Each structure stands twice: as structure tokens, then as C-alpha cells.
Amino acid sequence: MADQDRPAPPPRHWRFIPAAIAAVATLWFAQFIGPVAAGLNPEWVLRWAPSLGISFAFRLDGLALAMALLICGIGAMIFLYAATYFEKDRRLLSLLVTLGFFAISMLGLVTADDSITLFLFWEGTTITSWLLVGFDHERAESRAAALQALLITGAGGLALLAGLLMMNGVSGTTRLSEMNAAGDIFRDSALYVPIVLLVVFGCFTKSAQAPFHFWLPGAMAAPTPVSAYLHSATMVKAGVYLLARFTPALGGTELWTGLLVPVGAVTMILGAVWAARQTDMKLMLAQTTLMGLAALVMLIGLGTEEAVVAAMTFLLVHAFYKAALFLTVGMIERGAGSRDYRKLGGLARAMPITAAAAAVSGLSMAGFPPLFGFVGKELIYEAGTLAGAAVTLASLVANLFMVICAGMVAIRPFHGGPRQSPKDQPADPGWGLWLGPVLLSALSLLFGFAPAVIGDWLVAPMVVSVTGEEMQGHLALWHGITPAFVLSLVTFALGIVGFLGLDRLRDGLAGAEPGLPRIENWYDGALKGILTFSRSLTNASQSGQMTHYLRATFLASAVLVWGGLLAGTMEWPGITPRLxxxxxxxxxxxxxxxxxxxxxxxxxxxxxxxxxxxxxxxxxxxxxxxxxxxxxxxxxxxxxxxxxxxxxxxxxxxxxxxxxxGNALVAALLGSGVAVxxxxxxxxxxxxxxxxxxxxxxxxxxxxxxxxxxxxxxxxxxxxxxxxxxxxxxxxxxxxxxxxxxxxxx
CATH class of the missing domain: 1.20.120 (Four Helix Bundle (Hemerythrin (Met), subunit A))
Known part of the structure; x- marks a missing residue:
């Protein structure tokens, strides 16, 4: 599209309105923190299809409130960042509008208490995320990534719809809160297995669990603000959110645990290991997102109180540091001209604000004290040691690679000898870009020193939403010398060694990559097969002759008519002709x-x-x-x-x-069928x-x-x-x- 055909950018003062609206929405939701923590769950219901028992029903419990705060709070920072990042881009208005619809879809999804309402907003996130991933639609890479995300998450959405309809039929209600209260009905039902398989399939595709994990790194074709929003608190956590939401109704069985725990563990290791292979810091963060989501899936699958507390805590931990790091990488790219850490070094003096935000958020991702990430990692290790050696080992491997990746984004670009970066004079970008990462980094530091605050007011109500029971104890930074603390020390030691040998590790993974099977081959093969079948069907059915189309239409009608007559209970009428x-x-x-x-x-x-x-x-x-x-x-x-x-x-x-x-036979079949x-x-x-x-x-x-x-x-x-x-x-x-x-x- 020529520049003269593009819409003009919105006036300067209009750019910040979406950020202001999101900030006000954050404050509005914040007023419910006290009531929800006290056990009150406000509801809003609008009758939609009363004869079918369907309503626009919304409910705020601990889990919904925490997700809403993340969506609006981080969304306000993303809107501000995007308004500054694309200040001179004529596509800014389009981006802000699409981000706004995406945020609304996510809010509707996490607060919905009706299964049909939930599905509508679920599909809303699918469509808007497709538009966002393909924002640079003139690039073939962006179009391919958007199509891949749409097809995989869209297929999962269809499976989820089927599962929700089965749940409606078994429970006799579309209200999620009522379904969760009737968990034994589902577990005793003959439809329990297909329900779980369909719902889990939908959640796995949305949250990029193996073998569907490859679409999420591909979504890095989206602009940096979009990546930060999708990969931190919103779309990719939708599947995790729904697994947590349906745990009371569907969890607690061998099937549930047998699906979630192995898939989560495998995806966690895949994401963490292949993150170390990347040199593009944005792509590396996308791979570590796989690790974070997989850890949440694995913990939800375990279902113990310790695992649920760890999952709810890490959900918040991950949102804070991951959004901050994505935005920080955007600041590095804007200030130094590259996202490749091999081309960067010694930027701390030229970009002190960026370096500080990256250091704090990176340390939180690595799980170093006194950051909030340390609290989350300790809880993961505690839940893992209680679950067994396999879960503990998977957590250890994933976390040590997280330490390595934290060094990639928080240390390598800023310290060491200066390199010839693409920009001769790197510098911190304006306040509109650094404010969000600084605030999120400050939250990681604040809640690290005072984890009981967020634990009592947010994590505890979230645990109640998932388990139905009060959380025992309080979150704390220090629990003494425990097995979890020892595992943390081992993680730090192995991670630091791995970081020091990062170049050799990266090159070794790069050398091994061509000899490894590509898990995404199934997608490429399936897409190719669909296209081949479609072309064959089109060539066979679209001959360009009207008589061919009429013959096929009439023959299909005849088959349907006679099929209905022969399969039904037809009675020949006693008619006496009187002409x-x-x-x-x-x-x-x-x-x-x-x-x-x-x-x-x-x-x-x-x-x-x-x-x-x-x-x-x-x-x-x-x-x-x-x-x-x-x-x-x-x-x-x-x-x-x-x-x-x-x-x-x-x-x-x-x-x-x-x-x-042949034409005569088709005519006779259809005519006689209509007559009979x-x-x-x-x-x-x-x-x-x-x-x-x-x-x-x-x-x-x-x-x-x-x-x-x-x-x-x-x-x-x-x-x-x-x-x-x-x-x-x-x-x-x-x-x-x-x-x-x-x-x-x-």
C-alpha cells in the first residue's frame, strides 16, 4: 500500500487514550481485591437465550480478578509503549484498535461464567491475535506465522466447543461455577474421557504445548508490543487459565494428571533448551515462554495444594518479568539497533535505565533472591520434590537453562567489552518506552521483599478458585535450608557454568539441530495434504459446465430424499384417486x-x-x-x-x-423421491x-x-x-x- 493511501496517524494526544482507559480499568478491578479476598464473588448476568439457559454471565473470583488485573495493568503499559514505539507509524491507530479488541476479548474470557459466552470471547482472542501476529502483513513471514497460529488455535477452539457442549449436556447448565460445583457428575459420566480430551486439546493449542508449541515462537513476527502482551499475561495464558478454571470439574483423575504432567514436563524442557540455541533475544524469550506455560500446565496437572500454590504464584511471577523483558528487548533494539546479543556489549553506561530494568527482570526470571521469581521457583521445587524425581529433574533442567537465558538478555548486551553495534551512539529511549519495564521490574522487586502481601490478597483467592480450599500458610522469601533451597543453589551453580560456556553450548545445539527431527513436520505435512486434497476436489468438482453442477446437485438431493425415506418410518397413505x-x-x-x-x-x-x-x-x-x-x-x-x-x-x-x-436416471430418482x-x-x-x-x-x-x-x-x-x-x-x-x-x- 502506498504511503498516500494509508490513514494518517492519530493526533498526538489521542495516542495515550487506550493506555489511560486500561489504567482506569485496572483501578476499577482493584477495588474488588478486598471483597474477593474476603470470599465475595460479584456477578453480572444478562439474559441472552433464556429458553436454552444461556446468559451473558460474568463472575469475579480470585482467579478471574488476578487475570483481569494483569490484562488491564500490563495492557496499560503495552498501550503506552505501542503509542510511543509506533509514534510516527501510520498504522498506529489500527494497532491500538486491534490491541483494544484483543484486551476486551481476554477480559471477557477470564471473567465469563457461561460456557457459550466464554467460547465467544475465546474465539475473539483467536481472531484478534491472528490480526496482531500478521500486523506486518506485507511480509510473507508474518502472513505465514499468522496463518499457522490461526489454524492451530482455531482447531483447538472447535475441539473446546465440542467439549463445552458435552459438559453442558452432562451437567444441565452452561454456568461454569455450577459445573465446577458438580465435578463428581463429570468424573462419573461415560463422557468424561472425550470431554477431557477435547478440553485439554483446546487448551494445549492455545497455550502452545507439545506438539503444538512451534506456533508460539513463530508468532515473534509480530511487533514487540504485541509479543509482550500475547506472551506475558494474555493469550498464551488463556489455555492455562481454562485448565485451572476446570480443575474442580475435570481434575483429580489419572487421565487428567497423565495428560498434563508429561506434556508439561516435555514442553518445559524443549522450550528451555532451545531458548539457549537462539541469538535473537526476542526469539529466546518466546522459547522461555514455552517453559513458563509448560511449568504451569505441569503444576495444574499435579493438582496438589503445593502445586496449585506454586502455579498461581508463578503465573504472576511470569507475567511481571516476561512482559518487562520483552519490552526491554524492544528498548535495546530501538536504542542500539539490534536484538542479536552477539552484536551488543557494554551498553550499560549508554543505556542505564534499560540495563537496570533488564537486570532486575532477568534476575527474577533466573530465580535469584530477593526477587519475586525466587519465591516462585522455590514453590515449584517444593511441589516437584513432593511429586517425585521425574518432576523434580524436569524442573531442575528447565530452571538452569532459565538462568542461562537470563544472562543472555540481562548481562551480555550491557557488560563486557563494547561492540560495534548497528547504532553508533546507543541511548535509552524516551519515557514512554522505559516506564512500563521499570514499573514491572519494580513489582518483581517489591513482591520479592514482601511476598505475603500479594500472597494474601491475590494468590490465596486464586488457590481457592482452583481447589475450593483455603491456602495454608503465607508466601515468604526465606523458608530456611530446605530441599527446595538446595535445588536452587544447584540451579544457580549449573546455570552460571552454562552461561560462562554459552557460546559453546549455543554452537553445540546449533550443530545438533539439523540432525534432530522437526516436531512441526506434522503441521507442514497436514497443511500440504489439505491443500493437495482441496486442489484435487476442486479439479474434480469444478469442471466449468453448468450441466455438471446441476447433475451433481440433483443427484445429491435424490440421495438425501431417498436416504431419509428409507431410514425413516415411512407409511404409504391410503389414497383413493378421484380424478x-x-x-x-x-x-x-x-x-x-x-x-x-x-x-x-x-x-x-x-x-x-x-x-x-x-x-x-x-x-x-x-x-x-x-x-x-x-x-x-x-x-x-x-x-x-x-x-x-x-x-x-x-x-x-x-x-x-x-x-x-445418466441424466435421465438422476431425474427419475429425484422425481420419484419427491413424489414418494x-x-x-x-x-x-x-x-x-x-x-x-x-x-x-x-x-x-x-x-x-x-x-x-x-x-x-x-x-x-x-x-x-x-x-x-x-x-x-x-x-x-x-x-x-x-x-x-x-x-x-x-
């Missing part, structure tokens, strides 16, 4: 007209004969008192004859038309419900004494409007086609 002279004449007209169509070689004669068939049917309507239908039939026949006559006389002569047995079906309907007792309803309702509800007119205008108003629109559009199209043909002949 009068007028009946015989009408049948004779129709048969004669059909015979003429079959044997004539004249287009005009065939068209007129078809009009004879329609006229005979109109006479039948008159005989049975349907005068209005007969008039409509006659008008249609007149129009058809006129238009077809005008159109076909302009075509070349068609010569002899050979008899086609009509007779079967006549054998069915008439239900007078609609007749009685219209008779009783026409005058008091529609104020009309002509029942037919009332039905057409009031009770079937939209249907009648649609039919009229179709006729008008068809007429306009026919006139346009005829006028175009006339101009072509001149």
Missing part, C-alpha cells in the same frame, strides 16, 4: 409440456414448454384455494420464460441433443399447533385479520424480506447480464 375432468386436463398439460422439452431442438419451444409445466402447477394451486401462491407461480413463470428467451436466443444453435441415460416423500407426508397426521397459534395470535399480537398477510409481514417478516431481496437481486443481475451481452454484440 375429475379438470384434474386429467392439468396432468395432461404437464405431461405434454415435459414431453415437448425432451424431444424439441428449439430453445424457444423448450422454454415455452417449461412455462406450460409451471402454468399447470399454478392451476393446481388455484384448485386448492391458494390464489396468492398461484399468482406468484405465474409471475415467476412469466419472468423465467422472458429472461431465458432473451438470453438463449443470443446463443449459437445447439444442434442435436443426444439422449443421456410427498405421499409419505400426506400419511402423517397433521399437527394443528401452528394453525391454532396463528389463528389465536393474528389479531391480538399483529392486529391483522388476514392471517396469510400477518404471517408474511409479521411472523415471517425477515424471511419474506429475504425472499424479496433475492428476487430483486436476481432481477438486477439478469438485467445487468442482458445489457452486458447487448453491448458485447454491438
Amino acid at each position: 375429475g375432468l379438470i384434474d386429467v386436463m392439468v396432468v395432461a398439460i404437464i405431461i405434454a409440456s415435459v414431453a415437448v422439452v425432451l424431444v424439441t431442438n428449439s430453445r424457444l419451444t423448450a422454454i415455452c414448454a417449461l412455462g406450460g409445466v409451471g402454468t399447470g402447477i399454478a392451476i393446481v394451486f388455484v384448485l386448492y384455494g391458494a390464489i396468492d401462491v398461484a399468482m406468484t407461480q405465474l409471475f415467476v413463470e412469466i419472468l423465467v420464460v422472458v429472461f431465458m428467451a432473451i438470453a438463449m436466443v443470443r446463443l449459437p444453435s445447439w444442434g442435436e441433443i443426444p439422449f443421456r441415460p 416423500g410427498t405421499l409419505a407426508i400426506l400419511a402423517t397426521p397433521l399437527d394443528p399447533y401452528l394453525t391454532e397459534f396463528f389463528e389465536a395470535s393474528s389479531v391480538p399480537k399483529a392486529l391483522g385479520h388476514n392471517i396469510v398477510n400477518v404471517i408474511l409481514v409479521d411472523f415471517r417478516g425477515f424471511d419474506t424480506l429475504g425472499e424479496t431481496s433475492v428476487v430483486v437481486i436476481a432481477g438486477i443481475a439478469a438485467i445487468a447480464a442482458l445489457r452486458a451481452g447487448r453491448r458485447a454484440n454491438r
Whole structure:
């Protein structure tokens, strides 16, 4: 798109309105922290489809409130960052609007207490994230990444919908709070296994768990503010959120644990190890996001009190440091001109604010005290030691690579000898870019020193939402010399050694990568297979011949009609034919007209004969008192004859038309099926419900004494409007086609 065709950027003062709205929304949600911590869960319900028991129902419990605060609070910083980052970009307004709709979708998702409402907002995040990932749509890389994210998360959304509908059927309600209160009903149901498989499939695709994990690093084609928002507190945590939300209803079984724990452990190790392979710090952070999400999935799968406390704490920990680090990498790119840590060094003096934010958030990601990340890591180790050696080992491997990656983003670019960066004079960017990372880093430091504050006011209500029981004890920075603390020391030691040998480790992983199987091969193969099948089906079905399309349509209709007749309970009616002279004449007209169509070689004669068939049917309507239908039939026949006559006389002569047995067979099948079906309907007792309803309702509800007119205008108003629109559009199209043909002949 040329620059002159792009919309002009919004005025300067308008850029900060979305950030202000998100900040106000954060304060509004913050007022519920006290009531929710005290056990109150405010609800808001708007009746939507009462006959189906569906409502726009929203509910704030501990889990929903924490997610809402993250979405709005981090969202305010993202909006401010984006308004500054794209200050001179003409696409800024489009980005802010799309980010706004994404934030609304996420808020609706986490606060929804109705399964259908939840699914609508779930799909809203899918569509808006697709737009955000493909924001630079002129680049093939962005389009491919957006398509990949859309297909994988969209397929998961369909599976989730099926699972939610099954849950609705088993529980008899669409309210999530009522479903969670009836967990034993699900676990005892014969549909429990398919429900769990469908719901977990949907959550795994959304939160990028193996084997669907590859779409998330690919989403790094999105701009930095988008990556920070999607990968910290919002979209990728939607699947984790839903697993936590449905734990009371579906958790606590071997199937649940057997799905979540192994998949989480494997994805956690994959993400952490391959993060060390990257040199692009943004891509490295995307890989560590896989580790964070997988750790949450694994902990939720364990389901113990210690694991749930660790999961809820780490959910907050991850949101703080990951959003800050993504934004910090954007600051490095803006200030120094690169995201490749190999090209950067010695930036601390030139970019002190960026260096400070990266150091604090990086230490929190590595789990060093006294940061909030240390509290979260200790809780993960505590839950792992209680779960067994395999979980502990997976956590240890993942965490030591997190230490290595923290050094990549927090130490390598800022310390050591200066390198020739792409920008000759690197410097900290403006306040609009550094304010968000600084605030998030400050939160990681604050809650590290005072974890009991966030533990009592946010984590404890979150635990109640997942387990239904009060959290025992309080979060603390120091628990003494425990197995978890020893594991932390081991993690620090191995991580520091790994960081010192980072270049050799990275090169070793890069050398091993070509010989390893690509897990995403299944996606490439599936996409290629779908495209190949689609092309084959298109080539087979789209021949370009109208007769081919009509034959296929009529044959499909015949199969459906006869299938319904043979599979149903058809009764042949006891009809005694009593034909009068007028009946015989009408049948004779129709048969004669059909015979003429079959044997004539004249287009005009065939068209007129078809009009004879329609006229005979109109006479039948008159005989049975349907005068209005007969008039409509006659008008249609007149129009058809006129238009077809005008159109076909302009075509070349068609010569002899050979008899086609296949076409005759299709016509016989469909015609006989319609006839037998009509007779079967006549054998069915008439239900007078609609007749009685219209008779009783026409005058008091529609104020009309002509029942037919009332039905057409009031009770079937939209249907009648649609039919009229179709006729008008068809007429306009026919006139346009005829006028175009006339101009072509001149």
C-alpha cells in the first residue's frame, strides 16, 4: 500500500487514550481485591437465550480478578509503549484498535461464567491475535506465522466447543461455577474421557504445548508490543487459565494428571533448551515462554495444594518479568539497533535505565533472591520434590537453562567489552518506552521483599478458585535450608557454568539441530495434504459446465430424499384417486409440456414448454384455494420464460441433443423421491399447533385479520424480506447480464 493511501496517524494526544482507559480499568478491578479476598464473588448476568439457559454471565473470583488485573495493568503499559514505539507509524491507530479488541476479548474470557459466552470471547482472542501476529502483513513471514497460529488455535477452539457442549449436556447448565460445583457428575459420566480430551486439546493449542508449541515462537513476527502482551499475561495464558478454571470439574483423575504432567514436563524442557540455541533475544524469550506455560500446565496437572500454590504464584511471577523483558528487548533494539546479543556489549553506561530494568527482570526470571521469581521457583521445587524425581529433574533442567537465558538478555548486551553495534551512539529511549519495564521490574522487586502481601490478597483467592480450599500458610522469601533451597543453589551453580560456556553450548545445539527431527513436520505435512486434497476436489468438482453442477446437485438431493425415506418410518397413505375432468386436463398439460422439452431442438419451444409445466402447477394451486401462491407461480413463470428467451436466443444453435441415460436416471430418482416423500407426508397426521397459534395470535399480537398477510409481514417478516431481496437481486443481475451481452454484440 502506498504511503498516500494509508490513514494518517492519530493526533498526538489521542495516542495515550487506550493506555489511560486500561489504567482506569485496572483501578476499577482493584477495588474488588478486598471483597474477593474476603470470599465475595460479584456477578453480572444478562439474559441472552433464556429458553436454552444461556446468559451473558460474568463472575469475579480470585482467579478471574488476578487475570483481569494483569490484562488491564500490563495492557496499560503495552498501550503506552505501542503509542510511543509506533509514534510516527501510520498504522498506529489500527494497532491500538486491534490491541483494544484483543484486551476486551481476554477480559471477557477470564471473567465469563457461561460456557457459550466464554467460547465467544475465546474465539475473539483467536481472531484478534491472528490480526496482531500478521500486523506486518506485507511480509510473507508474518502472513505465514499468522496463518499457522490461526489454524492451530482455531482447531483447538472447535475441539473446546465440542467439549463445552458435552459438559453442558452432562451437567444441565452452561454456568461454569455450577459445573465446577458438580465435578463428581463429570468424573462419573461415560463422557468424561472425550470431554477431557477435547478440553485439554483446546487448551494445549492455545497455550502452545507439545506438539503444538512451534506456533508460539513463530508468532515473534509480530511487533514487540504485541509479543509482550500475547506472551506475558494474555493469550498464551488463556489455555492455562481454562485448565485451572476446570480443575474442580475435570481434575483429580489419572487421565487428567497423565495428560498434563508429561506434556508439561516435555514442553518445559524443549522450550528451555532451545531458548539457549537462539541469538535473537526476542526469539529466546518466546522459547522461555514455552517453559513458563509448560511449568504451569505441569503444576495444574499435579493438582496438589503445593502445586496449585506454586502455579498461581508463578503465573504472576511470569507475567511481571516476561512482559518487562520483552519490552526491554524492544528498548535495546530501538536504542542500539539490534536484538542479536552477539552484536551488543557494554551498553550499560549508554543505556542505564534499560540495563537496570533488564537486570532486575532477568534476575527474577533466573530465580535469584530477593526477587519475586525466587519465591516462585522455590514453590515449584517444593511441589516437584513432593511429586517425585521425574518432576523434580524436569524442573531442575528447565530452571538452569532459565538462568542461562537470563544472562543472555540481562548481562551480555550491557557488560563486557563494547561492540560495534548497528547504532553508533546507543541511548535509552524516551519515557514512554522505559516506564512500563521499570514499573514491572519494580513489582518483581517489591513482591520479592514482601511476598505475603500479594500472597494474601491475590494468590490465596486464586488457590481457592482452583481447589475450593483455603491456602495454608503465607508466601515468604526465606523458608530456611530446605530441599527446595538446595535445588536452587544447584540451579544457580549449573546455570552460571552454562552461561560462562554459552557460546559453546549455543554452537553445540546449533550443530545438533539439523540432525534432530522437526516436531512441526506434522503441521507442514497436514497443511500440504489439505491443500493437495482441496486442489484435487476442486479439479474434480469444478469442471466449468453448468450441466455438471446441476447433475451433481440433483443427484445429491435424490440421495438425501431417498436416504431419509428409507431410514425413516415411512407409511404409504391410503389414497383413493378421484380424478375429475379438470384434474386429467392439468396432468395432461404437464405431461405434454415435459414431453415437448425432451424431444424439441428449439430453445424457444423448450422454454415455452417449461412455462406450460409451471402454468399447470399454478392451476393446481388455484384448485386448492391458494390464489396468492398461484399468482406468484405465474409471475415467476412469466419472468423465467422472458429472461431465458432473451438470453438463449443470443446463443449459437445447439444442434442435436443426444439422449443421456445418466441424466435421465438422476431425474427419475429425484422425481420419484419427491413424489414418494410427498405421499409419505400426506400419511402423517397433521399437527394443528401452528394453525391454532396463528389463528389465536393474528389479531391480538399483529392486529391483522388476514392471517396469510400477518404471517408474511409479521411472523415471517425477515424471511419474506429475504425472499424479496433475492428476487430483486436476481432481477438486477439478469438485467445487468442482458445489457452486458447487448453491448458485447454491438
